[in-house]
Every structure is written in structure tokens, then in C-alpha cells.
Amino acid sequence: MSNDKSNLMLIVAGFFGSLIAVGKASHGNLRDNLLAISAGTSSAYFLTPLVFSVTGTDASQQTMSAMAFLLGVLGQRGVEIVIGKVFPDTKETPNA
Numbered sequence: 001m002s003n004d005k006s007n008l009m010l011i012v013a014g015f016f017g018s019l020i021a022v023g024k025a026s027h028g029n030l031r032d033n034l035l036a037i038s039a040g041t042s043s044a045y046f047l048t049p050l051v052f053s054v055t056g057t058d059a060s061q062q063t064m065s066a067m068a069f070l071l072g073v074l075g076q077r078g079v080e081i082v083i084g085k086v087f088p089d090t091k092e093t094p095n096a
Contacts, residue, residue: 006061007045010068014044017072040075044068047082054086 018040022033048068052059059067071078 006064009061009065010045010048011041013065013068014041014048014072017044017069018075021073021075036075039079040072043075043079044072047071047078050086051082 018037022036
């Protein structure tokens, strides 16, 4: 049950973080807003354990929720930051 609660906390924290990011960016388009919320929530849920695993940090549930919130706010940019830290040799491709 504790693991279910931990997963739920990551989802909730990431969701509220992504809501703040969407509110700040105000895309104006419902589709873009929903995609941004989905990306922020997903990145928080999947990347939070990865961040603590890669850094070798043993974190409390509160600390993991705080990181999930921040990753939710960062959304896609958070994914790019984590990938850059995990795979430092990866070079970004220029936008077409």
C-alpha cells in the first residue's frame, strides 16, 4: 500500500506543478494545455525515481514529492535537463 501511496503522491505533485506551468505560460489552446499537463505529470512520475537513483540519494516521500512538483513545473524542459545529465555525451540537434 505504501508504494501505491508513493506513486499517487508523485502523480498529484507533478499534476499540480504542471498546472502552475500551464497557468504561467497560458498557451490559450486547450489541446496544448492538456498536452503540457500530461507531459508535466508524466515526466514527474517517471523521472523523479530516476533522478534519485542516478544521484544515489535516498530521499523521503516528502522530498520525492517536492522533486515531482518541480519536474511537473519544468515539463518538457525537465526531461531535456535530466537526459543531458544522465547522457552528457548526447548532443542536441538544432531545430529545423
